[in-house]
Amino acid sequence: MGQLEGRCAIVTGGAAGFGEAIARLYAQEGARVVIADLDAARGESLAAALGAGARFVRCDVASRADIDGLVAACVDAFGAPDIVVNNAGTTHVNQPMLQVDEATFDRMFDVNVKSIFHMAHAVVPLMRQRRGGVILNVGSTAGIRP
Numbered sequence: 549m550g551q552l553e554g555r556c557a558i559v560t561g562g563a564a565g566f567g568e569a570i571a572r573l574y575a576q577e578g579a580r581v582v583i584a585d586l587d588a589a590r591g592e593s594l595a596a597a598l599g600a601g602a603r604f605v606r607c608d609v610a611s612r613a614d615i616d617g618l619v620a621a622c623v624d625a626f627g628a629p630d631i632v633v634n635n636a637g638t639t640h641v642n643q644p645m646l647q648v649d650e651a652t653f654d655r656m657f658d659v660n661v662k663s664i665f666h667m668a669h670a671v672v673p674l675m676r677q678r679r680g681g682v683i684l685n686v687g688s689t690a691g692i693r694p
Contacts, residue, residue, distance in 0.1 A: 550578030556626040558582045558618065558671075560609050560663070561636030563590035566686065570633055575602055580626040584609070584618050584636070601626075609636045609663035610655070612670075619670045628674040628681075634664050635686040 557574045561567040563585035571581045575598040583598075584607040585591040591604035603625045607618045622629050638659045640652045664685055675681030 550576065552631075553578030555579045555630040556582070556622065556628070557631035557633065558584060558622055558629045559633045559635055560584045560607065560667070561686075562633075563587045563594055563604070567633070567635040568594060570635060571598065571602070574631070575599070579631070582618065582622045582625065582629070609634075609666070610658035612666045615663070615666040615670050619674070623674070628678055629671055630678075630680070631682045631684070632667060632671050633684045633686065634667055636663060637686070637688060639688070 552574055555578070557579045559567050559571045559574065559581060562571045562581075562583035564587065567583075567585070571583050571594060575581050580601040581598060581603075583591050583595055583602060583604045585604070586606065586608060588604070588606045591606065595602040595604040603621065605618045605621045607614045609615060619629070636659060638656055640648045640656060668683065671681065671683070
């Protein structure tokens with residue numbers, strides 16, 4: 549029996565990198581895992597590899613409608629999430645900040661910051677009803693250095 553037996557987790561940016569590793573470990577520890585990502589091919593493949601306790605949901609975390617759909621899919625498949633890992637992130641091509649256009653900045657802000665706001669609005673009411681839950685926000689060292 550794993551440490552997360554009977555728990556349900558959502559992992560954003562879960563189809564690759566840190567998110568994939570988190571999803572794999574959570575599944576290994578007994579959690580039912582909903583993998584959220586833009587990359588449907590990788591997400592579906594990972595969910596299939598993890599088995600019946602995993603689902604993939606294509607989700608742009610910058611979109612409140614997508615977040616709401618993700619949470620609804622989680623509730624339908626496994627129940628309300630016990631754990632949410634806000635791991636999805638994006639950045640601009642490595643270049644001087646003064647060369648980054650406003651649209652790129654807006655996308656980075658929406659994915660890296662606003663998505664956490666959207667997710668909290670979607671899951672905190674469910675967690676309050678159940679009187680518990682954990683939200684983990686993953687950041688990058690790029691957020692603390694120029």
